[in-house]
Amino acid sequence: MSSTPIADHAFLSDRHSCALVDRGGTVVWLCFPRFDGPSVFAALLDDDAGHWSVRPEAEWTATRRYAGRSLALETTFRTAGGELQLTDALGLGPDNEGHRLGSNVPHVLVRRLECTSGEVDVLVDYRPRPEYGLIAPLLSQVDGGVAARGGADWLVLTLPAEATLEDGRARARLRLRAGDVVHLALQRSTLGDPVSAHVWSQTDLADLLDRSLASWESWSDLHQSYDGPWADLVHLSGRVLHGLSYQPSGAVVAAGTTSLPEGVGGERNWDYRYAWVRDASFTMEALWVAACPDEAEDFFGFMTTAGAGGIGPDTSLQIMFGVGGEHDLSERTLDHLRGWRDSRPVRVGNDAWNQQQVDVYGELLGAAARLADQLPALDEETRWFLAACADTAAVRWRDKDQGIWEVRGEPQHFLYSKVMCWVALDRAIALAPQLRCEHRVDEWAKVREEIADTVLEQGWNEEAGAFTQYFGSTALDASNLMLPIVGFLPADDPRMLATIDAIAERLTDERGLVFRYRTEEGVDGLAGEEGTFLLCTFWLAQALALSGQIERAREVFERAVAYVNDLGLLSEEVDAVTGEQLGNVPQAFSHIGLVNAAWAIDQAAHGR
Template identity: 70%
Template sequence: MSATPIADYALVSDRHSAALISRDGSVDWLCFPRFDSPSVFGRLLDDGAGHWSIHPSVPYRVSRRYVARTMVLETTFRTETGVAVLTDALLVGPDNGGHRLGVGVPRVLARRLAGIEGQVPVEIEYRPRPEYGLIFPILTAADGGVTSRGGAEWLVLTTPVPMDVSDSAGRGTGTVRAGETLHFGLHRSTLEETPARVWPQGELSSRLDATIAAWRSWSALHQAYEGPWRELVHGSGRVLQALSFQPSGAIVAAATTSLPEGVGGERNWDYRYAWVRDASLTMAALWVAACPDEANDFFAFLTTAAPSLSKDRVLQIMFGVGGEHDLSERTMPHLHGWRDSRPVRVGNGAWKQRQIDVYGELLDAAHLLADQIGDVDEDIRCFLVACADIAAERWTEKDQGIWEVRGEPRHFLYSKVMCWAALDRAIGLAEWLRAEDHVEFWKRTREEIRTTVLSEGWNERAGAFTQYFGSQDLDASALMMAMVGFLPADDPRMLATIEAIEQRLTDDAGLVYRYRAQAGVDGLAGEEGTFLLCTFWLAQVLALAGRAERARTVFERAAAYVNDLGLLAEEVDPSSGELLGNFPQAFSHIGLVNAAWAIAQSERREAGRIE
C-alpha cells in the first residue's frame, strides 16, 4: 500500500510533464512525455507501480528546498559520516532567455548527487513500470547506464554507479565523497523517435545548470509582487507556471490523479487536464504572481480546442493538454490507490458535464489580461463574443456547477453569478472585441440575471445566499459574488453570508468546507476534507469588506498547511490535519495568490495609500 504523506512530495516540471519526489529521494510519480501520459513511475498510487530512488544506505536526516527562484529540488542528506546533496530537475531547453520557459525540452529527468562533507554510502533502486505499472520492461545493462524496453517506452538510465539488473529492476551501491559529483539521468523516447541515450556526465551537468539558470531568468523577468507573503506568492506563481503545458498553452489542474479527498473513499479524480475554469483562474492569479506572457497562447489554445462552440452552442468544460475532447474515464483495478483509496481513475467523466459558469471565468480572465493579450486575431475575438452570447442564452438552464456534482443538475447560484460576470466583462470589452452591437442584449440579460439571483439565491431561513435556488445549504462559492463585483463585499447580504460560512461551514481549525457533502446532492458516498481554495476565498472577501485583520488570520490558517517547499494539495483532513487530494493543486495556489493580493490592497487602502 502506498502510504507516504502527500505533503512529503516535491514537484519538478519541464512544462511538459511532471515528477513527484519524496523526502527520501524517491521518484514516485513521473508521466512522460505529457502531464496526462501513463506513468513510468507510479508508486504514489501502488507500491508495485515503479519508482527510482537515490538515498543513503545508512540512517540519515533530511532537509530540502527549491534552489532559489526555481522549481529545481535540492535535498540534503546528513549521516554520521558525511553530507550529500541530491539535486533533481526535469530539464528545460537551453536558450529560454526567461521568456519561453519549457521550449525544446529533451525529456530527461536529471539527478545530481554531490558530496559536501565526509563520505556517504548510497543505494540506487530503479524500477520502471510503464503504463501505470502494467508493464515489467526488459532491462539491460549498458556502458554507463541501463536500457529499458517495454510497451511504447524506450528509456535509458544514465548512471555512474554500476547496476545489477534482474527482475525488471536495477540496483546499485556506491559512496559519494566530499568534492565528488555523480550525475544520473533518465531519458525517454518513443519507438518512433530517435532512441534515448546514455548522457555524458558533463552534458548532464551543464544542462542541469542551464535549467536552474532558465528558471531564475524567468522569475527575474516575471515576478515583481512585493506585498505580504512575498515568498509564498512567488512560489505559488512558479507552481502555476510549472503546471502549464508549454506546447499548447493549456494549464492542468494538478500533476496527479486519484489522490483522494477522503482517505479510503471514492472521491478520487484525475486532475491532469485543462479545465476552462481552473486555467482561466490560473491566468488571473499569474497576473499577480508572475506576468502572464502566455495569455495569448492560452486563449489561442481554447479557441483551437473548442470548435464545437459554434455547432452546439456550448463550451466543453475541459480538454486534454493537447486539446483532446474525449477524456473518457476508466478505473485501474490493478492499482491499490494511495492508502487504499479506490478506485484509481484515469480520464475524467466530467468532460461530458454542462457547467455554465465557465464563460464567466474565461471572460473575466480576458478582461483582466487584455493589455497582455493585445490585439487578438479574428478567431479569438469571435470565440470570446460567442462565449458571452452563450452565457446570455443559457443562464436559465440547470447545470452540474463548479463542484461537478454527479447528482442531478440544479440551478446553482455560482453558475448564475458567473454568467452575470461573463456579460459584465464582455460589456467592458465590447470595443476591444468589436462587439458594440451586442451590448444592448448583454446589458438587458445581465440585469435579468441580477434580479433573479437576488430573489432566488437568497434564503431567509439560512440567512445567506445558498448553494442553489430553493436550497438552505451553504456553499463557499457564494463568496464569489463579492469577488466578481456582483455585490459589494460590505453589502449586508454578503456580510451575512460571510458570517454564516464562518460559523456553519468551517471545521474546528477554522478551515472552510466547500459544502457539506451529501450524496443526495453530489451523487457520491463518503466525506471530504476542508477546501483550501475556499478558505483563501474567505480571506479574500474579508479583505474586500475592509476587514484586513480578520482576513490575515484566515489567510494564515490556510497558508500554515503549505509543506516545507510551499506546496499545497486540494484539501485538509479535518481529523489529522494532513493534506488530501491531488498535488500540487492549482486551485489552492490560485486562492493563496489572490487572497494575499486582496489583503495587500486592503491594507494599503486603510493606510491611505490608495483610494
C-alpha cells in the same frame, strides 16, 4: 499500498510533464512526455507501480528546499559519515531564458549527487513500470547505464556505476567522498525513435542542470515582482502555476496527479491532469499577480482552438480538454492499482468532460478582461470565440447544470453558475471594443440585468440568512464567497456580510478551515466525506479583505497557509480530523487562492 503523506512530496516540472519526489529522494510519480500521459513511475498510487530511489545506505536525516527561485529540488542527507546533496530537476533545453521557459525540452529527469563532507555510500534503486505499472520492462546493460524496453517506452538511465539487474529492477551502489559529484539521468523516447534517448556524459548533464536552474532564475527575474505580504509564498505559487502549464499548447492543468483522494479510503478520487476552462482561467488571473502572464496569448489561442468547434447557438462549451486540445477524456479505472492508502478506484480520464457547467463562460471572459493588456491584437477567431461565449452565457444561464463542484447528482440551478454568466456578460461589455462587438452591448446589458435580478430574488434564502447553493435550497456553498470577488455585489452589502459570516460560522471545521459544502446534503451524488477545501478558505480571507475586515482576513489566511508543506506546496484539501493534506498535488486552485487572497489583503491594507 503507498502511504507516504501527500505533503511529503516535492513537485518538479519542465512545463511538459511533472515528477513528484518524496522526502527520502524517491521519485514516486513521473509521466513522460505529457502531464496526462501514462506514468513511468506511479509508486504514489501503488508500491509495485515503479519508482527511482537515490539515498544514503547508512541511516540518515534530510532537509530540502527549492534551489533559488526554481522548481529544482535540493535534498540534503546527513549521515554519521558525511553529507550528501541531491539536486533533482526536469531539464530545460537551450533558449529557455525569459519568455521561453519550457520550449525545446529534452524530456530528461536529471539528478546530481554531491558529497559535501566526509564519505557517503549511496544506493540507487531503479524500477520503471510504464503504463501505470502494467509493464515490467526488459532491462539491459549499456555503456554508461541501463536501457529499459517495454510497451511504448524506450527508457535509458544514465548510471556511471555497475548495476545488478533482476526482475525489471536495477540496483547500484556509489561511494562518494567530499568533493565528488556524479550525475544520473533518465530519458524516454518512443519505439520508433530509440536513438533520441541516450546515455548522457557527465559534462552534458552538469550543463543541462545548470542551464535549467539559470532558466528558472531568469524567468523569475523577469516576471515575479510582487512585493506585498507573504511574498515568498506568492512567488512560489506563481512558479507552481507556471509549472502546471503545458508550454507547447498554452493549456494549464488543474493538478499534477490523478486519484489522490479527497477522503482516505473513499471514492472521491479524480484525474486532474487536464485543462479545465475554469481552473486554467483562474490560473491566468492569478499569474497576473504572481508572475507576468506573458503566456496569455498562447492560452487564449489554445482555448479558441480547443473550444471553438464545440460552441454555437445550440451547443455548450466543453468544460475541459486534454493538454493538446483533445475532447474525449472518457474515464476508466485502473483496477490493478491499490491507490494511495487503499483509496479506490484509481481513475484516468475524467467524465466531467461531458457535463454542462455554465459558469465557465464567466471565468474565461473574466480572465480575458483581466489580461486585456496582454492581448492587444486578438485575431479574428479569438474575438469570435469570446463573443460566442458571451452569447452562449446569455442563453444558457437559465439552464440547470452540474456547477463548479461537478456534482454527479441531479443538475440544479446553482447560484454560482448564474453569477458567472453575469460575469461573462459584464466582462464582454467591457471588452466590446476589443472584440469589435459594440453592437451587442445593449442586448448583453439587458440579459446581465435579468440575471442579477433573478439571483437577488431567488438566490437569497431568509431561513438560511445567506445566499445559498442553488435556488430553493437552504444549503450553504463556499462558492458564493465569489460574489464580491467578481464584483456582483459589494463585499459590505448586508446580504453579503451575512453570507460571509454564515459560511465562517457554519461551513467550517474546528480549525476554521472552510468546506465547499456539506456532503451530507447529498447534492453531489457520491458516498463518503471530504476534507476542507483550501481554495474556499482563501476565498473567505479574500472576501473579508474586500469587506474591510483586514485582521479577520489575515487570521483566515494564516490558518490556510499553516498547511503548506516544507517547500510551500499545497494539495486540494485538509483532512478535517487529522489535518493532513488531501487530494491531488500540487493543486492549482489552492495556489490560485493563496495568490489572490494575499493580493487582496495587501490592497485592502493600503486602501486600494
